[in-house]
Amino acid sequence: MFTKYTLANFELENRSVRSATATGTCDIATGIPEQKFYDLxxxxxxxxxGLIIQEHAFVFFRGHAGHKQLGIHSDDMIQYHKKANDLMRxxxxxxxICCQLAHAGPNGGAADKIDVNTAKSCELKEVVSQFQKAAVRAKKAGYDCIQIHSAHTYLLSQSISNYYNKRxxxxxxxxxxxxxxxxxxxxKAGLPV
Structure with a gap:
């Protein structure tokens, strides 16, 4: 537990990992962290x-979970992520520090949310593009790696489920x-995934 561990291409101080947990400490309308986010x-x-996996960050507003979730949906968000990473370091x-990228899909709060069954191919290609842009932002903000959120019946987990995906x-x-x-x-952003 307290010995060093190599993960991807970097070494962890120990095997202790703080897994991603939604803290509800960001502005619901913008995804910008509140002070209690930084303090936490x-x-x-x-x-x-050894590793902190930060809570799930929505890659664009159509993928916002509809609660006080962290965002990484625009270049303006880089400064807030960098501030948190600098405080932790x-x-x-x-x-x-790991950035978890997420898209809530049909479980989101957006009026125009994306459903895996009804989405056009161009909409799904846009989802891919938004994940890539968010990964580039994560790299600029100083993260060490990226985790792709593929659970909780969010868009990506539904896309691989025969129960949800009827395409x-x-x-x-x-x-x-x-x-x-x-x-x-x-x-392609250049961070371990």
């Missing part, structure tokens, strides 16, 4: 985990196409 993550870093210079085209569940395309696009 600075405090977590002081506990010396000031508290613990050895901590590694018979190239985006059918068995082919994992949307998830694979997102993975490839995010990797």
């Amino acid at each position: 993550y600075e405090s977590l870093a002081k506990g010396h985990p 000031a508290a613990n210079s050895k901590v590694k 018979q085209d190239k985006y059918k569940a068995a082919d994992f196409k949307l998830l694979k395309d997102v993975f490839k696009a995010v990797k």
